[in-house]
Amino acid sequence: MDMDEKDVIESTEEESFAELFEKSNSESTRLRPGSKVEGKVLKIGADWVFLDIGKKGEGVMERKELLDSEGNLTVAEGDTITAWFVGNIRSEMRFTTKMTGGAAANAQLEEAYRSGIPVEGYVVKEIKGGFEVKVGGSRAFCPFSQISLRRAENPAEFVGKNLLFRVAEYGERGRNIVLSHRQILEEEQRAKREALKETLKEGMTVSGTVTRLADFGAFVDLNGVDGLIPISEVGWTRVKHVRDVLSVGDQVSVVIKKIDWESGKISLSLKDTLADPWSTVAEQFPEGSYHTGTVARLAAFGAFVTLASGIDGLLHISKLGKGKRINHPSDVLKEGDTVEVKIDGVDRESRRLSLALAEVSRAAEEEAKSVASFRQQTTSDSKESMGSFGDLLKAKMEEKG
Incomplete structure (x- = not known):
């Protein structure tokens, strides 16, 4: 083999390797930072968790992300988890369940803002209009309207908690950060609603938890979506106040009367589960x-x-x-x-x-009885009188004879 042939072969091999490398990474490049995936836990190592993300290949995330407050793993090999693509780091597809800040907190928060990756924050205290939240080493703000799906009746219950947030605003190089926990809850609710569309049907009897009382009825959590028991469907008796029958936290069995997925309304009946x-x-x-x-x-x-x-x-x-x-x-x-x-x-x-x-009614009945008794007595007396008169007449006739 001469030098020209060797150069051609080496050049072809280099091109083939480049094509193979590009092909092997083509799936991963389809993922952009912030892309959400469902991944199956393949293996849990000492520091890393390896994920199977289907056709897109395999990825990794830090093991500590899947530990609870006591240091126990919250998943097992074979479980499916939701994760967000961070990027290709040292030829690995890196994923996260949340961003927690750290030395590069501002850079991470800015990336989370652009990519929609959730961040974990600690609710420090209640302030005017909302809450002060610490994310890594940064101070952020969460408005009252963005801490829950509904108006926060007791804001103090959120203070001291670690929650997931979306970065709704990021400005002034990290000096103006606005967070939303509500967006996380809404996304979870949408996912649960989609899953329940396959299982919930009108006429079914299901179990749920009373979450809120109103003048017009009671809201019930059906494993991720809310339904309403109108006050007219609380019981067979006329109910003036729902609180007289139900309390927040009650476990109830209800019948699904109507489902409107477009409007997000589910009408329930407690009455239909009770004997008529x-x-x-x-x-x-x-x-x-x-x-x-x-x-x-x-x-x-x-x-x-x-x-x-x-x-x-x-x-x-x-x-x-x-x-x-x-x-x-x-x-x-x-x-x-x-x-x-x-x-x-x-x-x-x-x-x-x-x-x-x-x-x-009793007076009328007594009166009716008295009248009937009087009539009966009158008739009896009349018959008796007629009998006596007849006897006398008969006796007279006999004397004449």
Whole structure:
């Protein structure tokens, strides 16, 4: 082989190696700093964790990122984790779950701002308009509106905590840093919502935790997404205040009534998981029976009386005056009064009970009994009188004969 042939072969080998090197790195170059990936933990070493990130190849991250506050690993080999691409460092694809600052804190924060990589910060104290947060060696600011998904009812609960943040603003070479924890929570919520789209269906009964109470209902966390129990679906009885039935932190089973993923609204029912009291109303409250109840509310046309949980009947205004005309039920009753009533009518289909005052009904019954007794006695006396007169007439006729 002469020198010219050797030069050609070496030149070809160099070109092939360059092509192979470029090809081997082509996948990694598709990742830009800040790219989010799902990686499988291949091996956990003394200082490094090796990740399989699918077609993009393999990457590494520092082991200490996956330790909890007590120094215990939070993952195991085979687990899948979410990470962000930092860049190619010493021919390795380097990933992180968060940036924590350090000697190059400002440079890292600026990179995190440009790339959208989360940063870990310590909430130092509450200040005007928000919180002072320490990120590495830098002082940053998180507005109240960016610390949680909803308005912070108790800001003090965040002080002293380590949280993940997005760098929303980075200026003046690190002297003006604005953070958002809310963006992290919103991203987590979106991911959970996407996963739940495959599993949550209307009509299902699911478990959740009551997270917030409002005048119009209760919000329930369904493993990452919130649903609302309207006040009308809290129970079979009429509920004035949700707090009378539910408390924050309660574990509840609810039925999914309606899902609107576009608006992010899920309507729930606690009532549908409870036994329907009207299913046995005819047996419990037969027509003509007497019961004691509590005046639940007054309306212009009458008074609603609660006889049992979920069972209300109506005392019409025409039956409240004991024969006299009244202008309003409040003339004779007030909410909370205990009254004895008679079941005048049962309409199970319409879920209605018609009531009458027991006192009036009993008086009417006694009067009816007295009239019936008088009529019976009159008839008996009449028959007896007729019998006596007939006997006398018969005796007279016999004498004449």
